[in-house]
Amino acid sequence: MAQLPTVEDVARVANVSRQTVSNVLNSPEIVKEATRTRVLAAIGELGYRPHASARRLRTQKSSTIGIRLEPVRNGISGSVLDTFLHALTEQADRRGMRVLLFTADDAAAEIEQIRRLRDGADVDAFVLTSTSYQDARVEWLIENNVPFATFGRPWGTEDNPDPRHLWVDVDGRAGVSEATRHLLDGGAQAVAYIGWPSGSGAGDDRHRGWREALEERGLASGDLHVAVEDSVANGRAAAEQLLSSARRPDAIVCASDTLALGARLAASAVGLDDLPIIGFDNTPVAEAVGLSSISQPLEGVAAGVLELLLGPTGNSVRTRGEFSEEPTNRLLAPRLVERRSTHLALDENTGL
Amino acid sequence: MAQLPTVEDVARVANVSRQTVSNVLNSPEIVKEATRTRVLAAIGELGYRPHASARRLRTQKSSTIGIRLEPVRNGISGSVLDTFLHALTEQADRRGMRVLLFTADDAAAEIEQIRRLRDGADVDAFVLTSTSYQDARVEWLIENNVPFATFGRPWGTEDNPDPRHLWVDVDGRAGVSEATRHLLDGGAQAVAYIGWPSGSGAGDDRHRGWREALEERGLASGDLHVAVEDSVANGRAAAEQLLSSARRPDAIVCASDTLALGARLAASAVGLDDLPIIGFDNTPVAEAVGLSSISQPLEGVAAGVLELLLGPTGNSVRTRGEFSEEPTNRLLAPRLVERRSTHLALDENTGL
DNA sequence: GGGAAAAGTTTGATCGATCAAATTCTGAGT
DNA sequence: ACTCAGAATTTGATCGATCAAACTTTTCCC
Numbered sequence: 060m061a062q063l064p065t066v067e068d069v070a071r072v073a074n075v076s077r078q079t080v081s082n083v084l085n086s087p088e089i090v091k092e093a094t095r096t097r098v099l100a101a102i103g104e105l106g107y108r109p110h111a112s113a114r115r116l117r118t119q120k121s122s123t124i125g126i127r128l129e130p131v132r133n134g135i136s137g138s139v140l141d142t143f144l145h146a147l148t149e150q151a152d153r154r155g156m157r158v159l160l161f162t163a164d165d166a167a168a169e170i171e172q173i174r175r176l177r178d179g180a181d182v183d184a185f186v187l188t189s190t191s192y193q194d195a196r197v198e199w200l201i202e203n204n205v206p207f208a209t210f211g212r213p214w215g216t217e218d219n220p221d222p223r224h225l226w227v228d229v230d231g232r233a234g235v236s237e238a239t240r241h242l243l244d245g246g247a248q249a250v251a252y253i254g255w256p257s258g259s260g261a262g263d264d265r266h267r268g269w270r271e272a273l274e275e276r277g278l279a280s281g282d283l284h285v286a287v288e289d290s291v292a293n294g295r296a297a298a299e300q301l302l303s304s305a306r307r308p309d310a311i312v313c314a315s316d317t318l319a320l321g322a323r324l325a326a327s328a329v330g331l332d333d334l335p336i337i338g339f340d341n342t343p344v345a346e347a348v349g350l351s352s353i354s355q356p357l358e359g360v361a362a363g364v365l366e367l368l369l370g371p372t373g374n375s376v377r378t379r380g381e382f383s384e385e386p387t388n389r390l391l392a393p394r395l396v397e398r399r400s401t402h403l404a405l406d407e408n409t410g411l
Numbered sequence: 412m413a414q415l416p417t418v419e420d421v422a423r424v425a426n427v428s429r430q431t432v433s434n435v436l437n438s439p440e441i442v443k444e445a446t447r448t449r450v451l452a453a454i455g456e457l458g459y460r461p462h463a464s465a466r467r468l469r470t471q472k473s474s475t476i477g478i479r480l481e482p483v484r485n486g487i488s489g490s491v492l493d494t495f496l497h498a499l500t501e502q503a504d505r506r507g508m509r510v511l512l513f514t515a516d517d518a519a520a521e522i523e524q525i526r527r528l529r530d531g532a533d534v535d536a537f538v539l540t541s542t543s544y545q546d547a548r549v550e551w552l553i554e555n556n557v558p559f560a561t562f563g564r565p566w567g568t569e570d571n572p573d574p575r576h577l578w579v580d581v582d583g584r585a586g587v588s589e590a591t592r593h594l595l596d597g598g599a600q601a602v603a604y605i606g607w608p609s610g611s612g613a614g615d616d617r618h619r620g621w622r623e624a625l626e627e628r629g630l631a632s633g634d635l636h637v638a639v640e641d642s643v644a645n646g647r648a649a650a651e652q653l654l655s656s657a658r659r660p661d662a663i664v665c666a667s668d669t670l671a672l673g674a675r676l677a678a679s680a681v682g683l684d685d686l687p688i689i690g691f692d693n694t695p696v697a698e699a700v701g702l703s704s705i706s707q708p709l710e711g712v713a714a715g716v717l718e719l720l721l722g723p724t725g726n727s728v729r730t731r732g733e734f735s736e737e738p739t740n741r742l743l744a745p746r747l748v749e750r751r752s753t754h755l756a757l758d759e760n761t762g763l
Numbered sequence: 764g765g766g767a768a769a770a771g772t773t774t775g776a777t778c779g780a781t782c783a784a785a786t787t788c789t790g791a792g793t
Numbered sequence: 794a795c796t797c798a799g800a801a802t803t804t805g806a807t808c809g810a811t812c813a814a815a816c817t818t819t820t821c822c823c
Binding site for chain 4: 428434441443465469471532
């Protein structure tokens with residue numbers, strides 16, 4: 060295999076200097092038309108491609124975004140991060156950026172990995188997922204002036220947001236609220252909610268969406284709410300409890316597809332194949348079994364993250380201060396995906 | 412933020428030359444003990460970390476493995492690639508390698524992306540997944556002498572294997588065979604199989620495992636096999652068909668968890684909550700609903716891929732010829748994960 | 764046509780590390 | 794003490810690109 064061609068080779072063939080070749084690639088507008096054509100021809104002829112590491116060394120930019128691949132994907136919803144990752148990679152590529160993976164078992168290990176990648180000048184910016192209250196990673200990144208953006212809000216600091224924290228999130232509250240209203244509009248009288256124990260930002264937010272939707276219509280939420288850890292079995296148990304209670308619900312909204320699948324099983328088990336159930340995340344499983352679900356606009360989240368990091372059209376990470384005028388976050392609306400969530404069995408169309 | 416320290420800075424503090432610092436990092440054994448200690452102290456003091464791009468430029472190695480993130484994860488089984496990716500990233504890290512993602516819509520686009528990353532010296536080796544008959548990507552990589560390994564066999568060339576194609580795969584046939592024997596040992600008389608239309612390497616392989624297990628016991632496989640495209644709905648329909656046929660099966664093995672979930676639903680719908688069903692891939696969904704499933708040793712696959720690419724202990728990609736003595740592939744055995752696949756509802760333990 | 768500004772192109776230095784070769788240091792053997 | 798091999802360390806060159814500044818050519822206007 061012959062040595063890969065360099066700028067020097069291209070320059071020789073095109074009969075210009077190194078720098079002109081470089082200019083054709085990086086600031087084509089300052090090169091005379093005729094020259095540019097000649098250089099491009101030479102590039103094509105030789106199959107030249109700039110050496111990424113050389114460029115990075117000189118420019119002190121890696122054009123790389125680091126993201127942690129979570130250790131154990133939380134079951135059914137694992138596909139959310141997956142889809143997000145795909146969207147991020149694809150859109151980053153269009154902006155000339157790459158996505159580098161790393162793993163870490165906990166927040167401390169993640170910080171250590173981030174430090175390694177940053178110190179090695181391997182990565183220009185980081186994308187964090189699953190933010191929590193008092194997120195140690197966020198604090199560290201801000202303190203150390205490392206560019207980053209999160210998929211997830213800085214829960215708990217709504218009243219005093221830090222403009223150095225760039226984030227994109229999906230408005231779960233609005234999504235659940237919409238789903239609840241949709242069920243009420245469809246004739247439901249008692250819409251129950253199966254959520255998670257309070258304490259998680261996203262969980263509390265979604266719960267609030269349901270509560271508010273009921274209040275809006277002057278309905279009491281009283282005993283229609285059950286909080287359990289996220290699992291199919293728990294979802295099933297919760298639904299069984301609700302369905303056997305005095306005020307039997309005629310529709311259920313869940314904080315996740317996992318819970319919704321459990322609820323679906325419970326309902327079908329007692330013959331309530333028609334009980335409307337809506338999950339959250341629009342996972343492949345929901346699609347496969349025909350569950351309605353609230354879908355997060357993951358492409359939009361990826362686009363938002365990149366916009367915050369790179370600017371509307373830029374292709375390199377901006378330093379803080381370059382954009383003090385612009386908003387530092389983005390809250391996107393989810394979308395309700397309706398399926399015939401009446402029967403568990405589906406026609407051919409719903410298959411994966 | 413102060414400028415990051417360089418070898419030069421470390422050298423000055425430790426009172427040695429650049430090269431000695433470099434040696435401490437790359438061939439510590441040739442540096443005198445006392446000097447090494449002094450240099451390491453200086454490194455610690457300054458928090459020095461080698462500049463990845465500079466090193467790559469000089470060594471002409473990127474220490475990076477490229478892998479394509481598949482476009483639409485095929486429903487429920489998407490988690491397989493995901494888990495593999497996690498294992499690969501983690502183990503690569505231990506070997507000083509990084510994992511870079513890219514996306515592509517089809518094989519041609521994937522080749523183009525590979526070419527870009529290779530030409531830019533961004534990636535030393537590639538890992539391909541989901542190999543098919545006559546895989547164009549594999550042919551291109553071999554022809555262009557790009558280091559790579561695949562998760563998946565070179566289907567169709569068993570009789571004339573190309574030693575330049577490094578691969579790791581899981582023995583689906585053995586897995587399905589084991590599952591089938593297990594059911595027969597448990598007292599089943601008629602074990603059915605729901606698989607995919609013939610034509611896919613993995614699918615045909617798994618099907619064969621079932622057939623052979625029956626033949627081994629002198630049983631006829633006759634009408635106990637249904638082939639459908641992979642979807643929950645199809646799995647359900649296939650199971651319904653089998654269960655209403657003359658020779659009603661008393662256990663079912665499926666080519667995927669997706670099909671198995673469908674089969675489970677069909678069985679439960681007609682009251683056969685106890686019908687044993689075994690899926691394939693051991694996805695979070697199988698875990699969540701308590702389905703038995705054949706689990707692929709993904710950590711092992713990741714380890715195998717790295718071993719083939721880097722050698723047993725190496726930490727950089729080997730060129731062909733360096734290892735003509737060693738085997739060029741690895742076939743790993745899957746493991747049957749048993750769950751109480753009798754009822755769809757499960758106790759707390761199975762919840763995810 | 765003269766001269767200055769603008770446009771286009773080239774040259775030399777540099778990013779931070781490692782390689783290859785040269786140099787200095789050490790210790791064993793006589 | 795003296796030599797010399799081998800160990801330990803240093804020096805100069807280099808990887809392939811871009812930056813900054815210098816240089817050359819073109820354009821424009823009076």
